[in-house]
Amino acid sequence: MTIQQFKQTAIEKLTTSPSPALDADVLLQWILQKDKTFILFNRDLELTEEQEAKLAEAIAKRKTGLPIAYITGHKEFFGLDFNVTPDVLIPKPDTEILVENAANWIIDEYTRQPRIFNICDMCTGSGCVGISLMKFLSESDGTISKEHLPGFTMCDISSAALAVAKENADRLLSKAQRQKFNFVQTNLFDNLGHAKVGIYDIIVSNPPYVPASETTELLKDGRSEPRLALDGDVTLEGKPSGTDDGLALIRNLIPQAYRFLIPGGMLILETGEYNAEETERIMKENGFKNTKLYYDLEGQLRNVSGIK
Template structure:
């Protein structure tokens, strides 16, 4: 099999993928350890026997719906290449909208920033790479996820991030200028959980009680004790949750509450300001 033959397999994936051509190209790049340009310049390049066998095995796994990121062990996010595995969510392009908003709200001034439910470390590492003067703490409850985030941190070489294991605010202390989170926000009854890549991702990182709002409420409630006066709280949430998240933040006495859309035009990011002199409502 040469590269041209391998690229022709695209047709097999059309019923299993929204991007069959790209899937085949990424799998070939992974196996050959080459970039995509190589594929188009060297169409006659012959795959070694072990490479062809590996390619065919990966195609079969993709036909079963297994995500490309799990097959290759990596995913691009922001300007970074992150290692991924089945213990965490695969970073999505729409989450880059949260990174963009965070950078906009505190434009490169010195800040202490907390990322809750960090997974691969995507958000914290992207922010740290853009703002070397920021000090970031990335937290995840799952030991394997925290270990993966730390592995990504070390590989990328970012010294302004500390990765901690624990449930939300449990392992941290002090005050932060900003708290960001992409927490579980899918309703346990949502049919999308049985579709696409979500079937292969950890349920604990996806679902939350109270129509998907339980973790957002818990974080927003506790964050009031960890934000400086004027500190910012940012969430990624479901495409239909912006109004509910805004109402929740208003109920908890946050101010300047706004939402922004993702790349698909869905309300995906909501943020607010906490004024320290306020007295939190009793919960």
């Protein structure tokens, strides 16, 4: 079978996928370890029997609804190649603006008062937010000098998710950057000590914020993402909260984050477009000042921030 024949077969078989041609391309790139251009210019290349067998297995998995990223074990985020497993949420393009908005605030603050920032990535999952932030601040943008590499506390309740985040930090960060990362298994801020005074300059978080009923609907498509990563309607004990606005976890996160911030520190959260304004209200209610709403590239409300 040639590359072109595989693509045709894949498109015919992946009837329930919203993007069968793209799925076929990504699977070919993964199996052949080649880029898009190679696939495009080598349509008549014969696949080996082993490659065909692996591709057939991948198509069978995709037909169950399993996302391509869980099949290949990789997802690009902020220009970086993250390892993913079904223990972590697949990093979403929407979350890139959380990194950008956090980075903009850090750069402004750093320009005003150069120092070593102490950053908490709460609900870190694959580690994509904190790791991208470190890379951007210390490499791409270059504003933060080497002596001032920020420190990161990467938190998640799931030990399996933290294992993936650590693996990504080991793969993607330099030795000096990696040394500034600390991973903590914790239910929100429980295991971060009893802060009498604030610790963090900025807390950045993409927490579970999807309403419980919508989470149940989403998971019906076989995507296999952890319910723990999506459902925002859970109590501190991890039980259903009985609410259906996606905000039960955020209602606990906000006052805890306030205690863990230094005066003048920022909390910035990703939310749904449907619960961003209510999140801003909860921030104000808990003492945050200068609260702000941010839109994503599709014009949807996506981030909320406030200053202690």
